[in-house]
Amino acid sequence: MEFHHLGTKKIFVDTTTEPVTSLEEILRILSAKVLQIPHGTDIPLKSGEKRIIENVACPICAELCDYLKIEITGNRIVRNIGGCAKSVSKFLNYHKDRILKPYIRINDKLVEVSLEEALDKAADILVNAKYPLIYGLSITSVKTDEYAIQLAELLRGAVDNPSTFCHGPTSLAVQEVGGVFTTFSDVINLADLVIFWGSDPINSHVNHLSRNIVPKGRFIGGRKDRKIVVIDIRRTELANMADLFIQVKPGRDVELITALRMALHDLDIEVDNVAGVPRDMVYKLADMMASAKYGVIMYGLGITENGVKHRSVEELMKLVQDLNEYTKFAVMPMRGHYNVVGSNEASLWLTGYPYAVDFARGFSRMYVGVTTAMDLLINGDVDAALIVGHDPVASFPRKAVQHLSRIPVIVIDPKWSLTTAFADVIIPSGMTGIECEGSAYRMDKIPIRMKKILDPPPGVLCDYEILKLLIDRVINKKVGKA
Amino acid sequence: MTQILIKNGYVFDPLNGIKGEVTDIAIKDGKIVDPRELNPEEGITVINASGKVVMPGGIDIHSHIAGPKINIGRMMRPEDHYTTNKPGVFPYIRAETGLSTPNVFRIGYEYAIMGYTLVAEPATPPVMTRHTHHELNAIPIIDKMAYVVVDSNWMLLDLITNNDPKLLAAYLSWILKATKSYALKLVDPGSDFAWLLQGRGLDISDELPVYNFTPADIIKSIAEAAQVLNLPHKLHVHCNRLGFPGNYATTLRTMELALNIHRVSEGLALHVTHVQFTGYKGDSWSTLESGGEEIAKELNSNPYVSLDLGQAIPDRAVTTMTADATFQFVLYHIMKNKWYSSDIESDGASGIVPYKYKKKNYVNTVQWVIGLEVALLARDISRVFIATDHPNAGLFTDYPLIFAWLMSKKARKIP
Ligand code: SF4
Ligand SMILES: [Zn+2]
Numbered sequence: 001m002e003f004h005h006l007g008t009k010k011i012f013v014d015t016t017t018e019p020v021t022s023l024e025e026i027l028r029i030l031s032a033k034v035l036q037i038p039h040g041t042d043i044p045l046k047s048g049e050k051r052i053i054e055n056v057a058c059p060i061c062a063e064l065c066d067y068l069k070i071e072i073t074g075n076r077i078v079r080n081i082g083g084c085a086k087s088v089s090k091f092l093n094y095h096k097d098r099i100l101k102p103y104i105r106i107n108d109k110l111v112e113v114s115l116e117e118a119l120d121k122a123a124d125i126l127v128n129a130k131y132p133l134i135y136g137l138s139i140t141s142v143k144t145d146e147y148a149i150q151l152a153e154l155l156r157g158a159v160d161n162p163s164t165f166c167h168g169p170t171s172l173a174v175q176e177v178g179g180v181f182t183t184f185s186d187v188i189n190l191a192d193l194v195i196f197w198g199s200d201p202i203n204s205h206v207n208h209l210s211r212n213i214v215p216k217g218r219f220i221g222g223r224k225d226r227k228i229v230v231i232d233i234r235r236t237e238l239a240n241m242a243d244l245f246i247q248v249k250p251g252r253d254v255e256l257i258t259a260l261r262m263a264l265h266d267l268d269i270e271v272d273n274v275a276g277v278p279r280d281m282v283y284k285l286a287d288m289m290a291s292a293k294y295g296v297i298m299y300g301l302g303i304t305e306n307g308v309k310h311r312s313v314e315e316l317m318k319l320v321q322d323l324n325e326y327t328k329f330a331v332m333p334m335r336g337h338y339n340v341v342g343s344n345e346a347s348l349w350l351t352g353y354p355y356a357v358d359f360a361r362g363f364s365r366m367y368v369g370v371t372t373a374m375d376l377l378i379n380g381d382v383d384a385a386l387i388v389g390h391d392p393v394a395s396f397p398r399k400a401v402q403h404l405s406r407i408p409v410i411v412i413d414p415k416w417s418l419t420t421a422f423a424d425v426i427i428p429s430g431m432t433g434i435e436c437e438g439s440a441y442r443m444d445k446i447p448i449r450m451k452k453i454l455d456p457p458p459g460v461l462c463d464y465e466i467l468k469l470l471i472d473r474v475i476n477k478k479v480g481k482a
Numbered sequence: 483m484t485q486i487l488i489k490n491g492y493v494f495d496p497l498n499g500i501k502g503e504v505t506d507i508a509i510k511d512g513k514i515v516d517p518r519e520l521n522p523e524e525g526i527t528v529i530n531a532s533g534k535v536v537m538p539g540g541i542d543i544h545s546h547i548a549g550p551k552i553n554i555g556r557m558m559r560p561e562d563h564y565t566t567n568k569p570g571v572f573p574y575i576r577a578e579t580g581l582s583t584p585n586v587f588r589i590g591y592e593y594a595i596m597g598y599t600l601v602a603e604p605a606t607p608p609v610m611t612r613h614t615h616h617e618l619n620a621i622p623i624i625d626k627m628a629y630v631v632v633d634s635n636w637m638l639l640d641l642i643t644n645n646d647p648k649l650l651a652a653y654l655s656w657i658l659k660a661t662k663s664y665a666l667k668l669v670d671p672g673s674d675f676a677w678l679l680q681g682r683g684l685d686i687s688d689e690l691p692v693y694n695f696t697p698a699d700i701i702k703s704i705a706e707a708a709q710v711l712n713l714p715h716k717l718h719v720h721c722n723r724l725g726f727p728g729n730y731a732t733t734l735r736t737m738e739l740a741l742n743i744h745r746v747s748e749g750l751a752l753h754v755t756h757v758q759f760t761g762y763k764g765d766s767w768s769t770l771e772s773g774g775e776e777i778a779k780e781l782n783s784n785p786y787v788s789l790d791l792g793q794a795i796p797d798r799a800v801t802t803m804t805a806d807a808t809f810q811f812v813l814y815h816i817m818k819n820k821w822y823s824s825d826i827e828s829d830g831a832s833g834i835v836p837y838k839y840k841k842k843n844y845v846n847t848v849q850w851v852i853g854l855e856v857a858l859l860a861r862d863i864s865r866v867f868i869a870t871d872h873p874n875a876g877l878f879t880d881y882p883l884i885f886a887w888l889m890s891k892k893a894r895k896i897p
Contacts, residue, residue, distance in 0.1 A: 154572065346616070352583070
């Protein structure tokens with residue numbers, strides 16, 4: 001298979017005869033502390049009474065579909081009606097690869113311990129650290145986020161969530177200029193022009209189109225009454241079903257946005273090609289936008305993480321602000337993890353900042369590039385880490401991961417992950433949205449109730465309960481030390 | 483068991499007609515009791531209040547302290563946090579930040595320091611109220627409650643069309659219950675619907691798009707439903723045309739509606755909020771005058787309404803935030819700075835714009851006058867509430883200034 005990226009190298013994908021790299025080998029390459037993690041431990045399933053639970057919200061992506069019907073017999077989830085393939089897989093396999101007991105690391109082995117011992121060791125690590133990092137959140141409820149932030153404040157550490165490398169630039173753009181936003185219901189009932197820009201919900205938010213674009217709204221017919229435009233660096237699957245596809249050169253979206261603003265303000269565009277897009281097409285698109293009744297730009301990481309970062313988003317916000325001089329227009333950031341928005345929100349009401357919050361001076365500060373989790377790890381600034389419900393080893397750059405192999409790490413998670421191989425203490429937690437209840441925020445900031453439909457495994461607590469116990473211990477130990 | 487004795491203060495208790503008597507107040511397990519009920523053997527915390535006033539905790543009827551708007555304000559205004567930080571004190575006092583967009587801890591601490599014990603968040607869209615409660619829960623010390631915005635909700639507009647008051651009342655009572663809110667709120671009634679469809683606002687007798695009724699009809703229908711439901715605070719109204727010269731006439735017409743509704747329940751029928759913003763006389767910004775006198779006159783002759791001031795504070799940098807998306811769009815054009823707007827699930831919309839009141843600005847000075855004029859000319863001050871529509875016209879921490887302005891001619895002199 002060959003992918004051709006405009007203006008970049010050609011990339012070839014070929015079949016190989018080499019043996020598959022083993023997990024142990026991967027862990028060795030990453031210099032993990034433990035090479036054998038006891039994965040393959042499932043919750044034993046027992047069939048039993050059949051139950052159907054309705055209006056369950058899906059704890060995967062920020063689409064937060066809250067209309068799932070989940071069928072359970074005993075503690076076995078047998079059916080998920082309404083969820084996409086990802087959702088079906090998460091629910092039906094919720095019991096697989098679960099951490100069922102607390103562990104602490106002794107040399108290169110993980111040893112089963114009691115919850116008391118694990119909490120005690122974790123509290124020791126945190127209290128003895130000069131500048132600990134708490135990272136993760138967002139794949140859990142806002143209650144957990146609130147406790148995690150409180151813990152960071154008590155420890156005078158730093159606390160960050162994954163918007164640090166996804167929609168952080170959206171927050172930065174709002175800090176600079178504001179923005180014009182909307183919600184699903186308004187899109188369904190009013191939007192006659194939807195532009196997907198650097199986003200591909202067919203793969204990322206699978207139910208998004210059938211939920212928001214296809215249905216008939218109160219003031220608009222279904223798909224046929226809405227114009228769909230896709231702007232991307234390559235012809236995505238989504239582009240094939242769009243009314244108009246515009247291919248932009250990688251990393252140069254901001255030029256196209258600026259040109260659209262110029263067209264809107266009747267300024268001459270002197271070049272005949274903007275970021276790979278013919279000038280006439282720029283005028284055509286600007287015209288389409290200004291003459292829409294209710295337009296929405298649903299943008300993804302193609303805009304936020306394309307090199308100039310928040311400059312693109314800032315320009316995008318200004319574009320929609322300008323468009324509101326002519327008509328109704330808004331953006332919708334296609335957020336990723338199901339509660340990444342909630343972790344921004346909780347962080348804001350507690351600290352005034354949406355992510356990358358530092359408490360070294362006892363109050364909140366946010367320096368992107370300094371107090372962002374990735375930078376704190378790469379620069380070796382933090383001397384301990386508490387990871388809540390996340391797998392940074394799977395997503396962070398090598399240098400950041402390497403630092404995790406050098407400092408004590410505590411992991412709170414329902415499932416085994418690459419990061420558990422870097423842990424000194426592991427505390428299992430229940431799965432939010434399946435075994436633990438709470439709130440999560442959809443990509444359009446609508447708060448959704450996450451249900452508890454099954455009990456967590458015996459002896460396993462919800463992550464907010466664990467954090468609460470950890471806070472009490474940290475307070476006691478710090479008071480004892482003083 | 484906690485026992486507290488507050489000794490020798492000048493006690494004020496309007497409900498029981500006590501006006502400055504020097505006496506003792508005893509508290510046992512969170513309740514006020516006869517001092518003889520305290521048991522000296524169990525230990526009593528004695529507070530010497532001699533020379534001081536002892537009064538019930540203050541109630542703030544209108545202050546934007548929780549929910550999506552204030553939280554976006556916090557995000558949008560990092561500059562509001564700079565130089566305002568106060569570190570926490572381990573382990574129980576949390577770090578504070580922000581002035582016009584304070585974090586939850588500063589809100590709780592500052593209100594408590596001012597002697598306020600109950601604060602109402604005055605505008606939460608139904609679908610967002612789960613968020614509002616998250617923040618209310620996080621605010622320490624004080625009691626909190628919220629008013630739910632119901633004026634541009636499509637289902638509700640349909641019910642008004644169908645002219646079925648019983649069903650309308652049932653729907654509103656369900657919304658109050660489902661959102662755990664205290665009162666019903668109208669924000670520029672019907673305007674968010676017009677904004678959503680057409681990007682414009684409405685005056686009180688303009689017809690809504692699609693529906694063939696007016697904001698006045700919305701106010702009347704919901705006020706009557708509130709009568710049927712016998713709500714303690716019937717209806718909290720932010721009038722149409724807020725922020726436009728000449729809008730005092732709309733405010734007067736809104737207040738008059740209280741006389742015409744079918745009353746089946748005790749108490750006041752309507753509360754008109756932040757009248758300063760809707761008390762503009764004159765037909766342009768350059769001919770602006772205070773409509774405060776007319777509003778006070780209407781209040782004096784109309785026993786069914788109460789109001790709060792939305793007092794403007796000169797030299798105060800604020801963050802304006804309302805569910806009045808139309809007005810915020812206008813303000814954005816005046817300020818030409820940051821503007822945030824959001825449509826919310828067919829429930830309404832909102833906007834946020836930073837602003838600063840200047841002592842030497844003519845319009846701002848008139849705004850300052852309106853609030854004071856209303857309060858000083860009102861005969862029944864039990865129906866006048868002091869508030870700044872925090873953080874729109876000023877901050878709640880500015881209240882002591884307003885008290886001084888209202889009580890002292892000298893304090894009112896602009897230096
Ligand atoms: S689109 Fe997202 S939230 Fe909806 S079912 Fe799929 S994974 Fe779950
Ligand atoms: Zn208000």
